[in-house]
Amino acid sequence: MTAVSKPTTAPLTERQEARRRRILHASAQLASRGGFEAVQMRAVAETSGVALGTLYRYFPSKVHLLVAMMQDQLQRLHETLRKRPPTEEEPSARVAQTLMRAFRAMQREPQLADAMVRALTFADRSVSPEVDTVSRLTTAIILDAMGLAGTPTPAQLSAVRVIEHTWHSALITWLSGRASIAQVKIDIETVCRLIDLTNPA
Amino acid sequence: MTAVSKPTTAPLTERQEARRRRILHASAQLASRGGFEAVQMRAVAETSGVALGTLYRYFPSKVHLLVAMMQDQLQRLHETLRKRPPTEEEPSARVAQTLMRAFRAMQREPQLADAMVRALTFADRSVSPEVDTVSRLTTAIILDAMGLAGTPTPAQLSAVRVIEHTWHSALITWLSGRASIAQVKIDIETVCRLIDLTNPA
DNA sequence: TGTTAAAGTGAAACAGGTTTCAGCACTCGC
DNA sequence: GCGAGTGCTGAAACCTGTTTCACTTTAACA
Incomplete structure (x- = not known):
């Protein structure tokens, strides 16, 4: 058995890490202009200074690339949120506040949001592991916001799901112009009430 | 008020109506085999016996085509549900029952579901009117299932949204193999509790 | 230091969604 | 029946995601 398969994460050299970052940066730059469709693989390759073949070695498809981008952004968000946790008292309100904060970040870069969210929901089975990672990150953010004491109950996990x-679907409707910002806010607040239901106070 | 749905669209002749139906039928056939990616425009054109240019005259993009297909299916489902309304007592249970029925239908044709749902969530602004129609149909189905007496309250409409x-997002996770059937069931039942919250009993 | 396997490059080719266009075929008003 | 306009056809072309491949560079290491 050679080490051909992927032991989850191949250790990247410094140059490789730099390349990867250049690619992600170029993608974000292109995305923030024209959204999903503006992230064209040839353009990403050129902007980030790697060959097309190399780009595909790092990210096996456009969707993989964009999902990785979202992973990146979420990680950043998670750290920011750790530093400034929500101020509300009630868990449901804390979650709503957190999501609205993320939503406002997206409003600042709607095209970027478009690229990431569309990729995320369009992803097929071949991207499942990566999408799952994003999902776990999102779950972690929400659970953090709830600020609960011990392990979440199954009911709480259902509510979080x-x-x-x-969250995802409301973003989609907003991005495609079928729902207003206010509408999304209401939807978030509405669904967050589910958390109260799981609180055996 | 007649039952005409689109005043904007030119009235189709009989031959045109037949062509349209042939196209949708061919699409469904292809979709039920290989899902979203198997619905290839050249294949649809050939199978339905129209020229590629004609196909694009009827449906300006692949996503338009698949969303129209979903519209079709939903209409069918709506009629079926009218004939056999849910048997449960509680509004929330009735809605859950209805959605689970729809979900079972999708389980019978997962590839078909894949094509339709992926198209729906991937649709960009140019498809907004059509996606909106699908959304309204879905809303109507859920409201019907609730079996409420008068006009829904704003809170109820939020819950339905x-x-x-x-519903959409859970389907996506199921279709991409990241959630089990049981998981989707739980999610549906969980979210349907929101309806109880809006009941000023 | 020389060897070698993996990684990167560049260019071409392929695949499928979309557009274009010249020509034929219908339909409708005269 | 006749002309005009609109719809349909067929084929080619275009765009962008993806694959392929021969070749070069890099880096690890014997």
Whole structure:
């Protein structure tokens, strides 16, 4: 058995790490202009100074690339949120506040959001592992926001999953111009009430 | 008020109506085999016996085509549901029952579901009117299932929107193999509890 | 230091969605 | 029946994601 398969993460050299970052940066730059469709693989390759073949070695498809981008952004968000946790008292309000903060970040870069969210929901089975990582990150952010004491109950995890569903889908409707910002806010607040239901106070 | 749905669209002749139906039928056939990617425009054109240019005259993009297909299916489902309304007592249970029925239908044709749902969530602004029609149909189905007496309250409409969000997103996670059937069931049941919250009993 | 396997490059080719266009075929008003 | 306009056809071309491949560079290491 050679080490041909992927032991989860191949150790990247410094140059490789730099290349990867250049690629992600170029993608974000292109995305923030024209959204999903503006992230064209040839353009990404050129902008980041790697060959097309190399780009595909790092990210096996455009969707992989964009999902990795989202992973990146979420990580950043997670750290920011750790530093400035939500101020509300009630868990449901804390989650709503956190999601609205993320939403406002997206409003600042709607095209970037478009590229990432569309990729995320369009991803097929071949991207499942990566999408799952994003999902776990999102879950972690929400659970953090809830600020609960011990391990979340199954009911709480269900509520969190539903919140995540609503979050993604509401973003889609907003990005495609079918829902207003206010509408999304209401939807988030509405779904966050589910958390109260799981609180055996 | 007649039952004409689109006043904007030119009235189709009989031959044109037949062509349109042939196209949709061919698409469904291809989709039920290989899902989203198997619905290839050249293949649809050939199977339905129209020229590629004609196909694009009827449906300006692949996503338009698949969204129209979903519209079709939803209409069918709506009629079926009218004939056999849910048997449960509680509104929330009735909605959950209805969605699970739809979900089972999708399980019978997962590839078909894949094509339709992926198209729906991937649709960009140019497809907004059509996606909106699908959304309204879905809303109507859920409201019907609730079996409420008068006009829905704003709170109820919010709950329905969130249910719709969860419905779409849960389907996506199931289709991409990241959630089990049981998981989707739980998510649906969880979100349907929101309906109880809006019941000023 | 020389060897070698993996990684990167560049260019071409392929695949499928979309556009274009010249010509034929229908339909409708005269 | 006749002309005009609109719809349909067929084929080619275009665009962008993806693959392929022969070749070069890099880096690890014997």
